[in-house]
Amino acid sequence: MVFSWRGGRGARRLLLSLLLLAAWEAGSGQVHYSVLEEAKHGTFVGRIAQDLGLELAELVPRLFRVASKGRADLLEVNLQNGILFVNSRIDREELCGRSAVCSIHLEVIVDKPLQVFHVEVEVRDINDNPPVFREREQKVLISESAPLDSPFPLEGASDSDIGRNSLLTYRLSLNEHFELKITTKTDKSILPELVLRKSLDREEIPELNLLLTATDGGKPELTGSVQILITVLDVNDNAPAFDKSIYKVALFENAQNGTRVIQLNASDLDDGLNREIFYGIRMILPVSEKCMFSINPDTGDIRIYGKLDFEENTEYEIQVNAIDKGIPSMAGHSTVLVEVLDLNDNVPQVIVTSLSLPIREDAQLGTVIALISVSDRDSGANGQVTCSLTPNVPFKLVSTFKNYYSLLLDGVLDHESESEYMLVVTARDRGSPSLSATAKVSVEVADVNDNTPTFAQPEYTVFVKENNPPGCHIFTVSARDADSQENALVSYSLVERRVGERALSSYVSVHAESGKVYALQPLDHEELELLQFQVSARDSGFPPLGSNVTLQVFVLDENDNAPALLPPGSGGVSGSVSELVPLSVGAGHVVAKVRAVDADSGYNAWLSYELQSAAGGARSPFRVGLYTGEVSTTRALDEADAPQQRLLVLVRDHGEPALTATATVLVSLVDSSQALKTSSWASAGAAGQEAALVDINVYLIIAICAVSSLLVLTLLLYTALRCSAPPTEGACGPGKPTLVCSSAVGTWSYSQQRRQRVCSGEGPPKTDLMAFSPSLPPSEDCLNPSCEVSHLYNLNMYIHIYIF
Known part of the structure; x- marks a missing residue:
């Protein structure tokens, strides 16, 4: 495109405006x-x-x-x-x-x-709308005395198109009295007028019918036409005339209904009825179904008859007629231009047009969350809108284009602290007074798997009585995950390992959803005293997170083993045995010794011996030691005693219920000469047994004293360390009782020497000496009927002391 500077300053301004527009x-x-x-x-x-x-x-x-x-x-x-x-x-x-x-x-x-x-x-635009006249017929009253070249305005056509497509030209059907004249108004619109070129004679031609055709400037051109009916009136020489041909008025859009717009005044030089004038509105542009103005026909007072709205129409053109009362009447014409002034009467509108929700809690700063548009139907400063966001939130608004804003992330999110934000966007115009509107935007924070399942404590101690039924519920583990939905859905599993020669899963199982731990088979205290394993808790997030907790399951003893008599080679009586006893022995002579062991522990392994009463109620000259099992005489024997006596020794443990075993001792009373041959052997055997018992008791006493001293020293040292540490909850004070399952074992007792295997299944077996707490009644908090629960405080617990 080439511009010429010959057009002067206007052309240069036009070129500068075009360049600025292109740059913008x-x-x-x-x-x-x-x-x-x-x-x-x-x-x-x-x-x-x-x-x-x-x-x-x-x-x-x-x-x-x-x-x-x-x-x-x-x-x-x-x-x-x-x-x-x-x-x-x-x-x-x-x-x-x-x-x-x-x-x-x-x-x-x-x-x-x-x-x-x-x-x-x-x-x-395309030329798709033809010119349209408001009415199909226009009536024009013209006095026969109208002078030549008198103009008679006609109502023009309107075209909905714009530009060239709305540029109208008019042509009038052929006639000898009138020709068509086009008048250009101040707003650049054109108005067709009839111009009288030949005087009229009502007696010759009382009426004329003409056709006015409007043609637009489109290609192809479109036309519209209206019938012009001209009535020739008798002489009323002077038509009413207004002071001005155009009146201009400005009104604010909040003007009340009935407000005066203008007071018109027209005059007529005639006298009498021909001088009297009444007023009427011929047309209001733009054409509307609602009548926005009214006129007093006697005074010419124009008032508002409706509600003005700047956003609907910014100006109105009122075409007014002043008609005298002559016969025939004559009319004068004028136009009132009403400008509507804007007021700040429209609240801004806020529209959220795009949302990227929910937003992850690990989203980067600057992430676009929403696109917000604001608008105001007012103009000027009344239509200029600024946008703001609720303070103290990790978000911000950034202006992107005209009245468009982007909602951006401006801080760190944490779903566990705040899972949803209710943002309030405020749009405020610059009018006076200012108007504002708000819109709420709910921003949901999506959870990310950033929290590991945690247990209340790192280790749990569980006590289960042996011989439990298969599938017995022994404990429930529970882990909590601070995340939500699938990220907080925790499942449990065993950390598989070997227990001796068997897999851990053959002993216990854990329910994946509830965390309940079950014993799959009956446990045997004599085989396994302690089962230590780990349970893993893992969430369902991606990637999944997990943690472990340790369970120490102590298998408590039950009285499920009866006393077993030792074989004769061990120095005791087993089943039935015969003994020769001289009649010369006195009271207290040891005849035999019954030895028995019990595979159980504690009270269940504490044995006592008693002699069954003889048949017939006769008093026996023998007795048995309650805890030693030694069969000895209670008095000196004589010939009156039966030469053959059958002694029945009952061995009983202290379990509930107690289990027993029976040994039979056959005693034959002989004289001294018959017993001489066996006396030396008996004496030697007795001496050897006494010496062995003395040795065993000495070693046992030394071991007990040493272990007890070590235990006391350890407890004192532990108490001193705990009390010297900074005070914490539960330190050096009463703690929360631990829920355990207790055995019904009584006072201190010596357990048989036997080989035990612990939970790890590793290392050599160990000889144990065990101390047990007093029996406690069963608690109602037991996990299942196969075990009993008691609360143990401070030192009232099981203490396993292993002697290697």
Whole structure:
């Protein structure tokens, strides 16, 4: 395009404006297209993906979409080729009325990352509306005395198109009295007038019918016509005349109904009835179904008859007639231009057009969450809007384009602290007084698996009585995860390991959902006293997180083993044995010794011996030691005693219920000569047994004293360390009782020497000496009927002392 500077200062200003407009559009980042109205469906508009710098392959993955503030179905994008095309009928007049510029504003939004582009599609006018007259017939009253060249205004046609398509030309049907004259008004609109070129004679021609045709400037041109009915009146020489041909008035849009607009005044030089005038409104432009003004026919006072609205119409043109009462009457014409002034009477509108929710709690700073648009129907400062956000939230608003804002992340999120934010966006105009509107935006914070399941304590101690039923519920582990939904859904499993030669899973199992731990088989205290293992808690997040807890399961003894008599080679009596006893022995002579052991522990292994009464109730000269099992005489023997005596020794443990075993001792009373042969052997055997018992007792006493001293020293040292540490909850004070299962064992007792295997299944077996707490009644908190629960405080617990 070439510009000439010969046009003077106006041309230079025009060129400068065009250059500034081009620079502004280039910096705004917009894409402009144009399309004709009434274009067919599928009409090409532009290669929008290419013009925005987007690859066709990424349109679908990045959720390419187009949003429109108005009707969203007018234009559409083919995601296969990135072409913007017409989707439905576009009527420029319906969309923009008579505005000089008509554009459709599109917001193109793509995700990952979120980008927003602004596209303006100009809708160009086509000549699709013919000129239209308001009425099918116009009546014009003309006095026969009207002078030549008298003008008679006609009502012009209107065309809904704009530009050249709305430029109207008029032509009048052929006649000898009138010709058509076009008058251009101050607002550049044209008004057709009839100009009298030949005097009228009512007696010759009382009426004339003419055809007025309006043609627009479009291609092809469209026309409209109206019938002009001219009535020739008898002489009333002077028509009323107004002071001005055009009156201008300005009113604020909040003017009340009935407010005076203007007081018109017309005069007539005639006398009598021909001088009297009444007023009427001939037409109000723009044409509306509602009558916005009224006129007093006697005074010419024009008042508001409705409600003015600047946003609906900014100006009105009132065409007024002043008609005298002559016969025939004559009319004068004038125009009142009413300008409507804007007031700040419209509250801003806030629209959230795009949301990327929920937002992950580990989202980066600056992440776009929402696109917010604001608008105000007012003009000037009344329509200028600023946007603000609720304070003290980790978000901010950033202006992106005109009245568009982006809601961005401006702080660190934590789902566990705050799972949802209710944001309030406030839009405020610059009018006086200022008006504002708010919109609430709910931002949900999505959880991320950033918390590990945790147990209340790192280790639990569980006591279970042996011989439990298979599948017995022995304990429940529970871990808590601070996350939500699947990230907080915890499942439990065993940490598999070997227990001796067997797998841990053959002893216990854990329910994956409830955390209940079950014993899969009956446990045997004599085989396994302590089972130590770990349970793992793992959430369902991605990637999953987990932690472990240790369970120490102590298997408590039950009285499930009866006393067993030692074989004769061990120095005791087993089953039935015969002994020769001289008649010469005195009271207290040891005849035999019954030895028995019990595979149980504690009270269950504490044995006592008693002699069954003889048949017939006769008093036996023998007795048995309650805890030693030694059978000895109670008095000196004599010949009156039965030569053959059968002694029945009952061995009983202290379990509940007690279990027993029976040994039979056959005693034969002989004289001294018969017993002489066996006396030396008996003496030697007795001496050896006594010596062995003495040795065993000495060693046992020494061991007990040493271990007891070590235990006391350890407890004192532990108590001193605990009390010297900084005071914490539960230190050096009464603690919360531990829930355990206790055995019904009584006082201190010596257990048999036997080989025990512990939970680890590793290392050599150990000889144990065990101390037991007093029996306690069963508690109602026991996990199942196979075990009993008691609360043990301080030192009232099981103490296992292993002697290697």
